[in-house]
Amino acid sequence: MPSIAMILRFASTLLVSTFISVSTALTISSAYAQDAWHEFRGTQGNGRIADGAIPVDFSPSKVLWKTPVPGRAWSSPVVLGNQVWVTTATPDGKRMSAICFDVRTGEQVFDVLIHENETPYFCHKANSYASPTPTIEAGRIYVHFGRYGTTCLDTTNGKIIWQRTDIQCDHFRGPASSPVLSKTLLMVAMDGIDQQFVIALNKQTGETAWQTNRDIEYGTDNGDRKKAYSTGTVVNVRDKQLLISPSAVATIAYDIANGKPQWTVYHAGMNASARPIQTSNGTVLLTNGMGKLLAIDPSGQGDVTQTMVRYERSKVIPKKSTPVIVDGLAFAIDDKGVASCFDAETGKAVWAKRIGGKFAASPITDGEKILAANEAGTIHIFKAAAQYEPLAEVNFADGFHASPAAIQGDLILRSLTHLYRIKGQHSK
Numbered sequence: 001m002p003s004i005a006m007i008l009r010f011a012s013t014l015l016v017s018t019f020i021s022v023s024t025a026l027t028i029s030s031a032y033a034q035d036a037w038h039e040f041r042g043t044q045g046n047g048r049i050a051d052g053a054i055p056v057d058f059s060p061s062k063v064l065w066k067t068p069v070p071g072r073a074w075s076s077p078v079v080l081g082n083q084v085w086v087t088t089a090t091p092d093g094k095r096m097s098a099i100c101f102d103v104r105t106g107e108q109v110f111d112v113l114i115h116e117n118e119t120p121y122f123c124h125k126a127n128s129y130a131s132p133t134p135t136i137e138a139g140r141i142y143v144h145f146g147r148y149g150t151t152c153l154d155t156t157n158g159k160i161i162w163q164r165t166d167i168q169c170d171h172f173r174g175p176a177s178s179p180v181l182s183k184t185l186l187m188v189a190m191d192g193i194d195q196q197f198v199i200a201l202n203k204q205t206g207e208t209a210w211q212t213n214r215d216i217e218y219g220t221d222n223g224d225r226k227k228a229y230s231t232g233t234v235v236n237v238r239d240k241q242l243l244i245s246p247s248a249v250a251t252i253a254y255d256i257a258n259g260k261p262q263w264t265v266y267h268a269g270m271n272a273s274a275r276p277i278q279t280s281n282g283t284v285l286l287t288n289g290m291g292k293l294l295a296i297d298p299s300g301q302g303d304v305t306q307t308m309v310r311y312e313r314s315k316v317i318p319k320k321s322t323p324v325i326v327d328g329l330a331f332a333i334d335d336k337g338v339a340s341c342f343d344a345e346t347g348k349a350v351w352a353k354r355i356g357g358k359f360a361a362s363p364i365t366d367g368e369k370i371l372a373a374n375e376a377g378t379i380h381i382f383k384a385a386a387q388y389e390p391l392a393e394v395n396f397a398d399g400f401h402a403s404p405a406a407i408q409g410d411l412i413l414r415s416l417t418h419l420y421r422i423k424g425q426h427s428k
Contacts, residue, residue: 003392004157010320011150011251013191016302017376022175022367027401030173035070035275035407035408036079036080036081036407037049037056037077037078037079037132037135037405037406037407037412038078038080038081038135038136038137038181039078039134039135039178039179039180039181040076040133040180040231040275041076041180041322041362041403042098042122042305042364042365042406043273044424045180045277045354046277046278046325047277047302047322047324047362047364047365047403048365048366049101049364049365049366049406050366050406050409050418050424050426051366051367051375051426052183052366052367052368052410052424052425052426053289053366053406053410053411053424053425054364054365054366054368054369054370054371054381054411054421054424054425055174055211055365055392055423055425056369056381056392056423056425058379058392058394059393062422062423063420063421063422063423064106064171064396064421064422065409065420065421066106066109066418066421067101067104067106067107067108067418067419068367068417068418068420069086069088069099069380069414069417069418069419070088070089070099070127070266070420071088071089071090071091071097071130072089072091072128072129072131073086073087073089073129073130073131073135073240073402074088074127074128074130074131074176074360074365074402075088075128075130075131075132075133075178075402075403076133076361076402076403076404076405076414077405077412077414077419078133078134078135078136078141078403078405079103079136079405079406079407079412080105080136080137080138080155080258080388081103081373082102082104083100083101083102083103083109083155084100084101084102084103084407084419085098085099085100085101085134085141085143085155085214085406085414086098086101086402086414086419087099087114087132087133087134087143088130089128089129089130089145090129091129093117093121093123093129094114094117094118094120095115095116095117095388095406096114096115096116096117096129096130096145097111097112097113097114097348098110098111098112098114098115098134098141098143098151098153098158099111099112100112100155100158100320101419103407103408103412104422106118106419108423109158110157110158110377110406112153112158112160112282114143114145114151114160115145115148115149115165115377116149117264121170121171121174122172122173122174122338123157123172123173123174124174126149126173126399127173127174127176128174129145129174130145131146131174131175131176131229132144132145132175132176132177132178132179133144133178133180133187133231133403135178135179135180135181135186136155136274137142137181137319138142138220138377139154139155139156139159139402140152140153140154140161140203140339141153141155141252142179142181142203142332142394144175144177144178144179144188145175146169146171146174146175146176146177146190147168147169147171147175147192148165148175148212149163149164149165149401150163150164150167150179150186150201150206151163151164151234152186152203152206153249154387156317157425162205162206162208162317163409164201164337165320167190167199168190169190169191169192169193169194169195169196169197170192170194170223171192171193171266172192172193172223172224172225172227173227176192176229176230177189177190177228177229177230177231177274178231179231180232180233180234180243180405181203182234182241182256183382184202184204184209184258185200185201185202185209185343186200186201186202186203187200187232187243187256188231188232189228189231189232189245190245191214191228191229191230191247191248192223192226192227193224193227194212194224195213196213196216196226196227196228196247196248197211197212197213197214197394198211198212198214198243198245198252198254198259199211199212200256200259201229201298202339209259210258210259211259212254212259212260212341213346214247214252214299215252215261215264216247216248216249216250216251216252216264217266218228218249219249220223221310222305223376224270225246225248225249226247226270226412227248227270227271227320228247228248228271228272228273229271229272229273229289230245230247230268230272230273230274230275231273231275232246232248232275232276232277233275233277233278233284234246234256234399234411235276235278235282235284235298237282237298237299238299240255240256240257240262240264241256241257241426242254242255242256242298242379244276244284244286244298244323245360246274246288246289247277248269248270248271248272248289249266249267249268249269249270249273250266250267250398250423251264251265251267251272251276251286251296252264253298262300262301263298263300263301263302263304263305263308264303264305265294265296265304265305265309265350266303266305266306267288267292267294267312268290268292268387269288269289269290269291269292270288270289271289271319272287272288272289272321273289273320274286274287274289274318274320274321274322274362275322275362277322277323277324277325278298279295279328279344279345280327280328281345282297282298282299283295283297283310283344283345284296285299285323285325285330285344286302287317287318287322287353288408289320290319291314291317291319291334292312292314293312293313293314293317293323293332293347294309294312295309295312295344295345295347296308296309296310297309297310298425306331308362309344310345310347311347312347313342313347313372315340315349315352316332316334316338316352317332317334317339318332318333318334318335319334319335319402320324320335320359320360321333321335321359321360321361321362321363322362323363324362324363324364324365324370324384325344326367326370326384327367328343328344328345328364329342329343329344329350329384329385329386330342330343330344331363331365331384331423332363333355333363333372333428334359334361335358335359335360335402336358336359337354337355337356337357337358337359337374338352338353338354338355339352339354339355339370339388340352340353340355341381341386341388344400350386351386351387351388353383353388354378355372356374357374357375357378358374358376359373359374359402360375360401361373361374361377361400361401361402361404362403364403364404366425367384368383368384369381369382369383369384369391370382370383370384372373373399373400373413374399374400374405375395375399375400375401376399377395377396377399377400377415378391378394378395378396379392379394379395379396379400380392380393381394383391396413396415397415397417398415398416398417398418399415399416400413400414400415402414402415403418404422407421408424409424409425409426410423410424411424
């Protein structure tokens with residue numbers, strides 16, 4: 001619960017908060033418990049899963065199934081009904097695929113070859129040729145491989161419904177931005193070294209609904225400092241839905257009805273990859289890819305750099321992963337293995353603890369516990385509380401770049417080589 005001081009501090013924001021629709025709030029609360037994980041970091045994009053689902057016991061009897069996944073990919077699994085989907089690619093990028101597994105057994109259902117590339121573009125060793133996470137809805141899954149193509153598949157038979165291969169930018173070190181869905185659109189950022197834009201496709205047909213070039217003063221002609229890997233987040237402000245889409249140097253909020261920019265905040269940085277998240281009071285938290293976090297009032301217009309930034313933090317801020325929020329507290333894991341907690345509405349530090357390892361995957365929470373998986377294969381679980389309290393530490397045979405998913409109270413984990421279903425603490 002927020003303190004009286006916090007309520008007074010943000011009394012001026014309450015009017016803005018009232019414009020966040022009741023229906024949206026109901027959607028968010030119900031999404032925590034539903035049997036689906038639709039896109040990167042879950043249906044609401046905030047890493048929140050059903051209450052009490054994260055286990056502290058990872059003994060062999062809790063591993064409901066384990067199945068190998070071919071190729072090399074950082075994309076996270078998505079889940080709907082009895083299906084778990086992942087994307088993958090051969091290490092050389094010559095073949096890119098979407099694979100479906102039965103969530104009950106781990107058995108493969110479909111293996112769909114999406115692209116064959118005779119001469120793939122360069123991809124940095126820290127990235128993969130299949131880093132963007134797909135997004136799924138009833139009957140359809142949308143898979144994105146950056147400049148290689150965006151494809152809609154029928155989840156009942158694995159067949160292609162539509163495909164776009166003409167949306168181009170030079171990612172230089174490989175693509176990583178994941179697509180997001182609205183009621184009618186599929187939206188994704190294309191921030192390359194040569195051009196930077198956000199595009200929205202009609203999700204039924206694949207046709208372009210709108211495309212908006214980034215109107216950003218980058219302050220450099222070096223394209224390497226203009227590229228980014230971010231996944232946007234849709235928020236409701238007054239009577240509009242805004243796509244909050246970070247890029248290098250700045251973040252822009254677009255009206256998803258027409259793609260028109262509503263506001264821009266400049267924050268420096270490059271290679272932005274974390275997904276924006278929203279507090280219960282409507283504040284949007286975003287990071288700049290270079291160790292700075294900003295809290296933004298999303299109700300502004302134009303350049304809001306001097307007017308709508310509620311606070312900034314530059315200590316123990318991840319460059320790659322996205323924080324989670326529980327009861328007004330934000331929890332983050334930086335790239336070098338330091339976990340931290342701070343007040344999501346004020347930015348005030350609460351605690352920081354070195355847990356060790358390198359982290360790229362984003363943490364998840366069930367409202368009671370935080371789970372964070374590192375690149376070496378160690379999973380750390382600790383309490384979502386104002387004091388650091390470790391609950392479990394589990395070592396897997398290989399590491400994690402993909403962020404976890406959840407279904408029916410259980411965890412779906414993708415390591416570098418395998419997909420797991422782990423029985424949750426309150427599994428159905």
